[in-house]
Amino acid sequence: MTRSRFLGTGFAVPDRVVTNDELARLMDTTDEWIRTRTGIQERRWVKEGETGTELGLQASQRALEMAGLEAGDIDAIVYATSSPDHFAPGNGVYLQRLLGIATIPALDVRAQCSGFIYALSVADAWIRTGQFRRVLVVGSEIQSTGLEVSSAGRHVAVIFADGAGAVILGRAESDDGGILAFDLHSEGAHAEKLWVDSPGSMYHPRVSPQHIGEGRQYLQMDGREVFRHAVVRMPESVRAVLSSTGQSVADISLLLAHQANLRIAEAMQKDLGLRDDQVYNNIMRYGNTTAATIPIALDECVRSGRLERGDLVVMTAFGSGFMWGSAAVRW
Ligand SMILES: CC(C)(COP(=O)(O)OP(=O)(O)OC[C@H]1O[C@@H](n2cnc3c(N)ncnc32)[C@H](O)[C@@H]1OP(=O)(O)O)[C@@H](O)C(=O)NCCC(=O)NCCS
Numbered sequence: 001m002t003r004s005r006f007l008g009t010g011f012a013v014p015d016r017v018v019t020n021d022e023l024a025r026l027m028d029t030t031d032e033w034i035r036t037r038t039g040i041q042e043r044r045w046v047k048e049g050e051t052g053t054e055l056g057l058q059a060s061q062r063a064l065e066m067a068g069l070e071a072g073d074i075d076a077i078v079y080a081t082s083s084p085d086h087f088a089p090g091n092g093v094y095l096q097r098l099l100g101i102a103t104i105p106a107l108d109v110r111a112q113c114s115g116f117i118y119a120l121s122v123a124d125a126w127i128r129t130g131q132f133r134r135v136l137v138v139g140s141e142i143q144s145t146g147l148e149v150s151s152a153g154r155h156v157a158v159i160f161a162d163g164a165g166a167v168i169l170g171r172a173e174s175d176d177g178g179i180l181a182f183d184l185h186s187e188g189a190h191a192e193k194l195w196v197d198s199p200g201s202m203y204h205p206r207v208s209p210q211h212i213g214e215g216r217q218y219l220q221m222d223g224r225e226v227f228r229h230a231v232v233r234m235p236e237s238v239r240a241v242l243s244s245t246g247q248s249v250a251d252i253s254l255l256l257a258h259q260a261n262l263r264i265a266e267a268m269q270k271d272l273g274l275r276d277d278q279v280y281n282n283i284m285r286y287g288n289t290t291a292a293t294i295p296i297a298l299d300e301c302v303r304s305g306r307l308e309r310g311d312l313v314v315m316t317a318f319g320s321g322f323m324w325g326s327a328a329v330r331w
Contacts, residue, residue, distance in 0.1 A: 003178035004127035006329070007069065007134070007170040009299040010062025012055045013044040013163040013286060018144075023158055028151040034158045039262020043161035043287030045144035051085050053094040055164035056140040059295070060099065063136070063166040066302075071099040074168070075132040077106040078123045080115030080139040080291040082320065083146060084108065087199060087206075095138065112194070113258050113319020114184075115139055115291030116165070117327055120315075121182045123169045133171060139291035140164030146196060148218040156221050159261065161287030165295020177309070177330045183241040184325035190229065193222040194320040230264050230318040234326075235271040238316050241326040252278050253311035253331075254301065258318060259283035259293035268316075280306065290319065307331050 019042045020031035034040055046055075056079065064071060079092035090108025111118040116139035123135035143160035147153060172178035197216040199207035211217060234257060242248055249272050257265050262283050269279050282297055289296060294315050301307050311331040318324040 001128040002130070003172040003175065004124045004169045005172040005178035007168040008063040008065070008067030009165070009167045009295065009302045010059045010064075010066060011163065011165040011292070011296040011299040012058035012062070013296070014046045014050055014055065016045055016047050017042050018045045020158070026149050027154045027157065029154050029158055037263065038159055039281070039283050040158065040287045041284045044163060046142055046162050052081060052083060052140045052142045052164065053085055053091050053098060055162070056091060056095050056138045056166065057098045059140065059164040059166035060095065060136055060138060062299070063168050067168045067170075069134065069168060071101050074099070074101055074104060074134050074136045076104055076123070076126060076135045078109060078119040078135060078137045079106065080109040080111060080119035080137070081141055082110060082112040082115060082290055083141045083143055091140065111291070111323050112321060113260065113288075113290050113293075114317040114321070114323040114325050116294045117182070117315060117317050117325040118184065118323070119291075120167075120169070120179070120327055121184060121325070124179045124182070127169055127171055135169045136166060137169060138164065138166045139295050141290040141292050143219065143290060146217065146219050148215055152215070153218055155223050156219055159288045160219065161289050163286055163289035163292040163296055165292045165299055167295055167298065180245045180328040180330055181241050182325060182327050183237045183244065185233070185237065186321050186323040188321065190225070190322045193225045193322070195220060227261070227264060229322055230260060231267040231271070233322070233324045234258075234268050234316045234318050237324055237326040238272060238314055241314065241328045245328050247312065247328070249273060251312050252314050254307060254313045255279045256294050256297045256301070256313060256315045258316065259286065259297065260288050260319065
């Protein structure tokens with residue numbers, strides 16, 4: 001089967017920079033606490049009126065430009081987001097509308113922080129089986145509107161942020177490059193350790209003044225449990241995806257890990273025994289943008305010349321669900 005490969009990458013973040021000092025004026029926290037516990041120095045939050053699909057559009061246009069393609073060259077969209085513009089329909093169709101591409105399929109993937117890896121695996125399967133030739137894969141999130149921006153929500157509010165990344169996947173012309181393998185997992189036993197309770201179709205009505213009064217519309221997180229599982233699952237998954245391709249950690253040219261928290265990334269780097277030049281982190285500047293962190297980091301690496309043809313790139317993510325997974329790519 002024909003492998004898929006990356007034809008273009010792009011990302012977009014809102015213009016509004018939110019510093020740690022700004023958050024410290026809104027809740028009981030400090031720049032020092034946020035930097036030492038999470039690594040984050042600043043993040044981007046949307047202004048009222050800016051949407052996730054608009055960020056997704058900007059990221060997609062940059063990816064199309066790099067690929068030398070027009071929107072009309074895309075055969076399908078896979079859109080990963082846990083924070084869609086609306087409960088229904090998904091962001092994929094809004095992006096399709098903004099791009100002006102008539103009637104191509106647009107699928108939303110809901111796999112939270114692992115959304116980009118899962119979305120990539122769907123697009124890869126479509127290309128490998130010959131169903132579609134060029135697939136636009138987007139990871140975008142607006143988390144800022146779902147945060148409890150007060151002392152009660154401070155352990156979550158300081159971490160999450162807004163942004164979008166996009167890639168165009170197409171067919172590899174030879175067998176020596178492209179996406180090599182995926183490793184995907186979930187463990188629903190931990191669903192409520194990082195979740196948004198309401199609105200939900202199990203409630204009549206789906207959202208009520210009572211829910212809002214209780215703050216059930218906010219992203220809720222058991223930070224210690226997330227940390228404990230993340231530092232085990234991501235290295236485990238990196239080793240698994242490498243071993244399925246007959247390679248080992250020593251072969252990694254670049255590890256692009258989900259930017260959940262710098263301490264998680266550092267613990268994983270230590271566990272895997274990777275040098276600083278084998279990893280890339282940008283959480284300091286963007287915070288945790290959920291499904292967008294990996295495509296944003298990928299685009300920064302591509303545009304800064306950090307990746308060379310033939311490099312072995314491993315992408316790995318862990319998050320709400322719990323869901324986690326990795327992709328191994330020969331660049
Ligand atoms: C959220 C996280 C940074 C909190 O760090 P921690 O060392 O586990 O801290 P705890 O939650 O035990 O809290 C320690 C203290 O800091 C306080 N605290 C929490 N958030 C704070 C903030 N933003 N500012 C200042 N103090 C804060 C807590 O209230 C607690 O105070 P106490 O000891 O008086 O009760 C950490 O658990 C973490 O990084 N978890 C993973 C989160 C993550 O990556 N999520 C995304 C996954 S996709």
